Amino acid sequence: MRVMDRLRARRAPAVVVLWCSVLALTLAAQSRPPVDPKATRDADLVELVTLDPSIELDIRYAGTNNFLGKPVYPEARAFLQRPAAEALVAAHRDLARHGYGLLIHDGYRPWAITKLFWDMTSGYQREFVADPSQGSKHNRGCAVDLTMYDRALGTAVEMPSGYDEMTRRAYPEYPGGPPEARARRDLLRRVMERHGFTVEPNEWWHFNYKDWEQYPIVDIPFSAIR
Ligand SMILES: [Zn+2]
Secondary structure, three states, X not given: OHHHHHHHHHHHHHHHHHHHHHHHHHHHHHOOOOOOOOOOOOOOEEEHHHHOOOOEEOOHHHOOOOOOOOOOOOOOOOEEEHHHHHHHHHHHHHHHOOOEEEEEEEOOOOHHHHHHHHHHOOHHHHHHOOOOOXXXXXXXXXXXXXXXXXXXXXXXXXXXXXXXXXXXXXXXOOOOOOHHHHHHHXXXXXXXXXXXXXXXXXXXXXXXXXXXXXOOOOOOOHHHOO
């Protein structure tokens, strides 16, 4: 027995060291964003309200009113790559003719947050979150989650579903719900498309900017963006 104990005692540290190395490598592999060789432009993230302060913010991930029920952003701020931000401002000004303005829920999202969403979800919910090994268009600063506010009332409009509602009502083609809500959803989509955005097939609130492939998947904290 004593011989076996001594053998175990000698062997254990080697096993522990090996296990720790494997774990460290695994964690290192998961802690960095994937590199897309086709993304040739440098990040040039712009804070949306600096371009037009009449864009309203309701950054759900900075508070508790989100699908995780806890804050994941330290600051309620929204950024996009400069051309996408300028196109968004143009859409916002177009909507003014209809009595609406843009209300932003999310823009650029650091890659670590996308990984957190993936780790915190399972099953059907994963249809609505991005795989961190692929990254998200939010991580490229070229996707924005938004709705509209009524300029006369100063309140968010009713849409066919709530933000981040993981049901069929979230689909841009969903045919149910109040007709006025569908009409507003479709107006938002038309105006955004006019300015170079396309809607996500299962989320009426999520729009991708046309040049998203040119920008890298990054993990820059909000506090590091000037
Ligand atoms: Zn989104």
